Amino acid sequence: GAGVSQSPSNKVTEKGKDVELRCDPISGHTALYWYRQSLGQGLEFLIYFQGNSAPDKSGLPSDRFSAERTGGSVSTLTIQRTQQEDSAVYLCASSAAGSQHFGDGTRLSIL
Amino acid sequence: QKEVEQNSGPLSVPEGAIASLNCTYSDRVSQSFFWYRQYSGKSPELIMSIYSNGDKEDGRFTAQLNKASQYVSLLIRDSQPSDSATYLCAVNAGGTSYGKLTFGQGTILTVHP
Numbered sequence: 001g002a003g004v005s006q007s008p009s010n011k012v013t014e015k016g017k018d019v020e021l022r023c024d025p026i027s028g029h030t031a032l033y034w035y036r037q038s039l040g041q042g043l044e045f046l047i048y049f050q051g052n053s054a055p056d057k058s059g060l061p062s063d064r065f066s067a068e069r070t071g072g073s074v075s076t077l078t079i080q081r082t083q084q085e086d087s088a089v090y091l092c093a094s095s096a097a098g099s100q101h102f103g104d105g106t107r108l109s110i111l
Numbered sequence: 112q113k114e115v116e117q118n119s120g121p122l123s124v125p126e127g128a129i130a131s132l133n134c135t136y137s138d139r140v141s142q143s144f145f146w147y148r149q150y151s152g153k154s155p156e157l158i159m160s161i162y163s164n165g166d167k168e169d170g171r172f173t174a175q176l177n178k179a180s181q182y183v184s185l186l187i188r189d190s191q192p193s194d195s196a197t198y199l200c201a202v203n204a205g206g207t208s209y210g211k212l213t214f215g216q217g218t219i220l221t222v223h224p
Binding site: 033035044048056058059091098099100101103 | 143145147153154155156157160199201210211212213214215216217
């Protein structure tokens with residue numbers, strides 16, 4: 001596809017469950033970013049990948065959050081033991097040279 | 112002080128008018144600046160990037176950057192109802208082309224017919 005693809009588009013889960021969110025970047029984009037957007041908090045950076053390594057993971061809010069990227073392409077963001085405050089839209093972006101392009105996001109709701 | 116601040120809005124302008132959106136940032140080493148448009152329920156869409164002091168024009172959009180004043184703005188000429196959206200200012204905090212973006216809270220723009 002031409003753009004950044006994220007799945008699922010919506011996820012509803014119970015508090016305490018683990019969730020996995022997937023991002024497929026634009027082909028050829030070496031840099032990949034995860035952000036979170038919630039009411040009152042705006043758009044917050046979580047983690048940045050260059051290839052398969054993560055030189056900046058300073059935005060991960062707790063050790064319940066982790067992410068990996070394999071083959072320099074698809075990335076997975078995992079949230080363990082979800083809490084209600086994890087409810088947000090999780091956005092993935094990729095870039096080749098500077099400008100970041102976003103996927104449609106995963107809307108995560110924790111019951 | 113927030114790292115990136117935008118005029119709080121909401122901003123309402125009549126169709127055909129110029130909409131002016133403003134943003135200030137606190138990190139003096141910031142090098143890259145972006146404006147994103149976000150429609151309700153949609154993801155941010157890049158509309159402008161600017162790296163050097165001065166103006167950059169693209170169609171009806173003009174971005175202005177003043178690094179000495181740590182100020183970046185977006186002008187939308189001949190505003191259309193379809194321009195109604197939230198506009199997000201984003202700054203590259205790391206000073207490189209591949210660093211994370213720090214976003215402002217956004218300004219809601221409404222263009223009324």
